[in-house]
Structures are given as C-alpha cells and as structure tokens.
Amino acid sequence: MLLAHTDHGHAGTPLIILHGLFGSGRNWGSIARTLSGHGYHVFCLDLPNHGNSPWTDGPVDYVSMANTVMEWMDRQGLHKAIVLGHSMGGKIAMTMALHHPEHVERLLVVDIAPVDYGSAEHRTYIQAMEAVNLVGVTRRAEVEAQLAHAIPEESLRKFLTQNLITDESRGHLKWQINLRTLDDSMDAIRAFPATVETSPYRNPALFLVGGQSGYVTSRGEARIQALFPYHALVRMDGCGHWPHAEAPGTFIGHVLEFLQQG
Numbered sequence: 001m002l003l004a005h006t007d008h009g010h011a012g013t014p015l016i017i018l019h020g021l022f023g024s025g026r027n028w029g030s031i032a033r034t035l036s037g038h039g040y041h042v043f044c045l046d047l048p049n050h051g052n053s054p055w056t057d058g059p060v061d062y063v064s065m066a067n068t069v070m071e072w073m074d075r076q077g078l079h080k081a082i083v084l085g086h087s088m089g090g091k092i093a094m095t096m097a098l099h100h101p102e103h104v105e106r107l108l109v110v111d112i113a114p115v116d117y118g119s120a121e122h123r124t125y126i127q128a129m130e131a132v133n134l135v136g137v138t139r140r141a142e143v144e145a146q147l148a149h150a151i152p153e154e155s156l157r158k159f160l161t162q163n164l165i166t167d168e169s170r171g172h173l174k175w176q177i178n179l180r181t182l183d184d185s186m187d188a189i190r191a192f193p194a195t196v197e198t199s200p201y202r203n204p205a206l207f208l209v210g211g212q213s214g215y216v217t218s219r220g221e222a223r224i225q226a227l228f229p230y231h232a233l234v235r236m237d238g239c240g241h242w243p244h245a246e247a248p249g250t251f252i253g254h255v256l257e258f259l260q261q262g
Helices: 024-038 062-076 089-100 121-131 140-147 153-160 181-182 186-190 218-225 248-259
Strands: 006-010 013-018 041-046 081-086 104-110 164-169 174-176 205-210 231-236
Touching: 006 024, 006 104, 013 024, 013 062, 024 041, 024 248, 041 062, 062 089, 081 089, 081 181, 089 104, 104 248, 121 140, 121 153, 121 186, 140 153, 174 205, 181 186, 205 248, 231 248
Parallel strands: 013 041, 013 081, 081 104, 104 205, 205 231
Antiparallel strands: 006 041, 164 174
C-alpha cells in the first residue's frame, strides 16, 4: 500500500508523524512546519483508511499498520527515523519501535499507553457518521447539525467533519474515511498487540500526556515502564487528549527539548 503523505523541509533528520483515529496528516501541518524549521525533515502520513491513503479490503490491526508504515519508509529510502504518534498513531509508533527498533531512532507518543482500552465511544461516533444523510448536502455545517444529537461536543463534531470531501460525480459531500472497515477493526484498534516475543525498546522515548485526559493511568504508566524503560513522561497541565492542538507552543517545547538531548 502506497500511503499518502506531505513533507515539510528537505533536509535534516527524518521525523514521521502518525495521526490518530479519524484524523489525517494535515491535522499536524502547523506542528510539522515548526519542527522543520528546527532542522527536521518532517513527513505527515495519512494512515490506511484515512485521508488520501488507500482503503483496505478488510480489518486492520497495529501490526499490519506498523508494517505498512515500514514499507512506506522503505519506498522513501528511509532506514531510520524519529517517529511521533498520537493516540492510534501512537500505538502504531510503539508497535514499530518494539518490532523494528533498529528503524526507530527515537519515539514520541502523545496521550496513549500500550494497553487495551474498553471504551466503545468511537464505535458510537462511526454509527453517527454512517447515519448522516449526505444526499444533496454540500456544507459541513449541515452535517454538523445532523450529528448534534449523537455528538453534543461541538469541537468533536468539527474534527470529525474534516473527513468530508466533495463527491465530484454526485455534487455532494462524502466521507473520505473508510467507516465500515474502521468499525470492523475497532476491537483491534482499542487493543494493543501482544509483545511476548519482543524485547523492550531501549532507545529514548517521550510520552506527552494531557493532564486532564484519562488515557494514561497508573496501569498504563506501569506498562510504559516495562516496554520503554528509557522513557520520560510529561503531563501537560490543562490539556486533554489533543495536547498538540490545545497547547501547541508548550507541546513543541517539550518535543524539541527531548529531540535535542544527547
């Protein structure tokens, strides 16, 4: 699979950014441009079934998505890179580091832990998006109105409707993400692959956690310590699940401080 991507900068240490569920590489454009100005060649990928990347024929899991990113690296001639991932993308990044440590120079994980999550809220979002009647709809605001009952949080509705594009053949909006496959894959996306046969990742790792987010608990911290013994964990006060969007300046500061360590 040939993943879509945008790159920022044309020289420097390669840095790959992997977005979260329902996101795309463009969500990270501002962060990527800033990092490229500090000497990094930043690649923002669209993961399978998201953005401009191809859809898969069947369900996906973290091992298959990590292997897809590794194949993309090979196509780009990248033997090693820094890998930064948020949420679902963070789990892909951790899977890459554990299964292919020689190709991950440093690891940055945003608001996720290498554990299984039991919440079914993401499946609820998919069902709400699938229920939207897009016939004749040309404006995202119209879709937001249809989603309002099932998804009361305005910022979340705006985030989800970024996945709408115009169906040129029909003249109305359509979903750019593969809702059916993501729904079929949800159990695997909420989980984390077994790591019995892998050794801990021994390169430097940074976990940036939203101080108001519930995604990284003491159980998650214990698992992070077991699998990533050379890690630092920073909780960003006042931030939820998207600290890179909620406090981008502070977020960039933590990232650069970590990357510039010896």
